[in-house]
Amino acid sequence: MTTELKQITPRLRTVIARFKFVELETAVLPIFPEVKWQNIKQTLVKNRQSFTTGAFLQVLEQKIKAAKITQCEINNRLSTLQLIDISRHSTRRNWWTYRLDGKHHDPQQFQSDRYLQERISKEFVSTHTSMQVRVVTHDNITFISVQEPVTKKSRTWKSTFTYIALFKGEEYLFVTRKTVNPNIILIIGHCLNYDTYKRVKLSGRHLKSLIQLLRAKQQGTVNDLGLLQTPAYEVPPPIVRNTGIDFTESEQRRKYMDKLYGSETPRTESLVVGVIDQKWLCSDLVPGLEEDTVDIHIEFRSNNIPRMMKDLVQRRVVQIPLPAYAEQMLILGKNEVSLHS
Incomplete structure (x- = not known):
């Protein structure tokens, strides 16, 4: 293997290692028309190797060496492969x-x-x-x-x-x-x-969630259902059974949040709230600072912010009504908001 190819191999390995084995045929091999998928599988079977990305890499390096692909060409293909990696992941x-x-x-x-x-x-x-x-x-x-x-x-x-x-x-x-x-x-x-x-x-x-939020902002609706007003939350009466009182407020809060956000909400991972020039409200606790202002920065993080808000409301950790930035987060088209007093 030439010195140039040795320099390019670690970079090639790093990118290809991000793909699953089932993605290699359609995502990686089209970049290397000199190598056939059938030949790769035959080599793996012949060498009694498992069908993994690591084993695929070993065979691919041998095929690249045999094809005598130049470093400049591999650099070009590597850049294309990096873009394919971004598109797939x-x-x-x-x-x-x-x-x-x-x-x-x-x-x-x-x-x-x-x-x-x-x-x-x-x-x-x-x-x-x-x-x-x-x-x-x-x-x-x-x-x-x-x-x-x-x-x-x-x-x-x-x-x-x-x-x-x-x-x-x-x-x-x-x-x-x-x-x-x-x-x-x-x-x-x-x-x-x-x-x-x-x-x-x-x-x-999640790109599709982001564009879904932006489309909802343009239409002024949540999940394209035409909801122009916030649904009213009504506290249901308890159900009396032979074993006692069965409180259903938890279920009702969940149903309310489903009406507010929709059953299939776009996914966002952060909600950033900044409060600008907020004055101290409890002057007794901080004497002498009544005229001073502070900037407050609140950041919520989760794998799925709307689902987290639903769970917090259902468990009554967060009380209804929600703050405006949380209540309207799916129709604002942004997850960074600034509040002014």
């Missing part, structure tokens, strides 16, 4: 939201990934910016990677990647970087026939 990243604005034509309906890739690449060239662009669509979501090339002054092989996700026909972009080069958003937006953009205070790991 998007929930492993946090995504920040941007709203495109200033539509000067109908939103661009690109015919294919190649068409969009070439359009964005040409736009970068026209602005005298050297970027490598790749586009992949998976599960009706289009993923774009923008790679800034390694400069001669750089002492490492690493490039800066920016990954963007978008839904066709929607005016929102989702980016894996909290702070992103504004030119990248502007150029992609221009290719979609938008002139400007605005940051939206919404982030999370």
Whole structure:
């Protein structure tokens, strides 16, 4: 194995190791047309190896060496494979939201990934910016990677990647970087026939949940059910049985939350609430600070914030009525809110 290939192999291993064995045939092998899936399986059976990603990697390295693929070509394929990894495992990243604005034509309906890739690449060239662009669509979501090339002054092989996700026909972009080069958003937006953009205070790991929240905000409803008013919560009377009183308030609170949020709510992992310029209310406890103000920052974290809120209300840890930011979180289209006194 050549020295160049030895340098590239650890990086290739790292990316491929993120895939499950059942994903390798459709996600990884198309990047290596020199290698056939049937040959991989035959080699594994011949060597009495199990069907695992690790065993697949060993065989793939041998096939790459036999095919004499250059390091430059492997670098290009590796960058494409990294984008495929993002598209297949998007929930492993946090995504920040941007709203495109200033539509000067109908939103661009690109015919294919190649068409969009070439359009964005040409736009970068026209602005005298050297970027490598790749586009992949998976599960009706289009993923774009923008790679800034390694400069001669750089002492490492690493490039800066920016990954963007978008839904066709929607005016929102989702980016894996909290702070992103504004030119990248502007150029992609221009290719979609938008002139400007605005940051939206919404982030999370589930892209389809994020776009569902944004669509609900546009329609002013929760789960598209046309609920324009908050449902009223009524305390039910207890049910008297032979064994005693059967209180059903817990079940009623759960039903109320299902009406409020819907039975299948979008998933978000954080809810950030900031209280700006709040004055001390209990002056007796803090004498001398009546005129001072404080900034309060509250952050809720969970694998599923709406489900957590349902459980807290059902167990009466959180009382009804809910705060406005929690009651309307699914129609605000954001999970970062600021409260002003």
